[in-house]
Amino acid sequence: MVSLIQSADREEIPVTAWKSRALQRSVGSAAVRRKSLFALREPIPRSVAAAVTVGVFGLLFLAWVVLSYGGFVRPLFLPTPTAVVQRAITLYQQEILIRDIWISNFRVFSGFLMAMIVAVPLGILAGNLRIFAAAVNPFMGFLRYMPVPAFIPLLVLYAGIDEAPKILLIFIGTVVQMTIMVGDVTRQVQADLIRVAMVLGADSREIFRKVIWRGSLPGIVDVLRINLGFAWTYLVVAELVAASEGMGFRILRSQRFMQTDTIFLYILLIGLLGILFDFAFRMVHRFAFPWAQEKVRR
């Protein structure tokens, strides 16, 4: 017992010494409490985060500038930024650019919205009712590994060569993942919340509406955000089917004419659209679900 107290006493000395040293340092410089930028899962200053983000884009652009203007790579393989911008202007003047962007957006969003209409209710049901889980989950597992482009011949056969097969392909490409992901998200609503609602007298429909739906909505918006990205990646495949316009079509066609600048232009544009839509979804998330933001937490 005595030795315990003594050791506690001895502990006391270095602790205070350490504290006073820290205190001195904090008086000496303001930077004492700053954490390392590489501390695991610790926040970093916003300015640093922004600088790193912009820096990555800047570096890539710089590499492009040096390699293309510097003549290190032949224009056939790597067009200059100027060539890409010029191509954009030409295509805009020929009224091709806007038309391509519009029609591709139309196809992607049509397929995506169809997938959403099917996947969200189905996912919620499969996530919470065992009978739907038994019906949906193994079937989705069966569909999930099928190569989407393999459906093209069938789609042409069934749906012709207009917009329908292109939209359907994007639908097929996203609906399976979306259903599975929505199911996962709704399952993550805590069982305790459902039990609380039950004890307070909620019936099944009220539990679905007031607990499961409300609780998984932010997760569902996230799933939609991720799946819109998947939908865009199927665009080129979709526009393999007898297309005469569209961003994917333009990329494929440019290959035939070795128009690398057009390919660069459209790939970059799709990337930009992606950033834009991602940002829009994040804003929806932030303003529609203030309770689900990291910052709300203490």
Next chain:
Amino acid sequence: MTRPILQATEVSRVYGRGASAVVALEAMNLSVQPGQVVCLIGSSGCGKSTFLSLVAGLDAPSTGTLLLDGVPLFDPGADRGMVFQRDALFPWLSVRENARFGLSLRETRRTHGGSTTRLQAHCDELLQQVGLWPFRDHYPAQLSGGMRQRASIVRALATRPPILLMDEPFGALDAQTREEMQLLLLKLCAEYGTTVIFVTHDVEEAVFLGDRVVVMRPRPGRVVADIAVPVPRPRDRRTKLSQEFQAIRGRVLDHLYDSMTGTESFP
């Protein structure tokens, strides 16, 4: 004696079947008078939480009958309030919306009819009473653990249930907050005459809150002692220092340790 508000007769719960069957609760008999605070205590696996979910209607007994105010109970319902160990507030609702959740449900509207406005006023009153009124528009994530648990107590009491079921509600709180919550609970129960079934593994808490302490024993879960706590009310912090309190605490501990040694025998 008046009619018991809760009457459990030979209630058991067995999980699984055959050789792998686990008896979570074996032939439990318990009769609770209106307004009583009954604390269930025991080590994990003694069936105290199982019994509570049976009373809540979240689980059905394998055998035996449970009568709530003389009526057999099946489903969960607004005639029982429940508070969980983790506060289980709806994170997307403000404190006030959480407190009013039960009032927004069809069953409450059916049973209380036009008086839901009065219940809402009562709910606001409760929020004031527990000191959450200034925080009524906050989200649960913005509150401390003690505040969250207070909000879930208000939510459970808002529908004016005659009986409140609490499953280690203060187990995750720090000692000081915990004591505050115990005093608050005693005050609320005294004021509204609510019957409480309180599950805990803290002997001091059980004796402090309870009119009775029911000691349970695991494998199979069953009651080993039902100890009356004749410590007068209102109780406060100093109650815990009284000789009477300590004597009862000692008795509960004896039964707990007795039951522990009883189960530690290996074949």
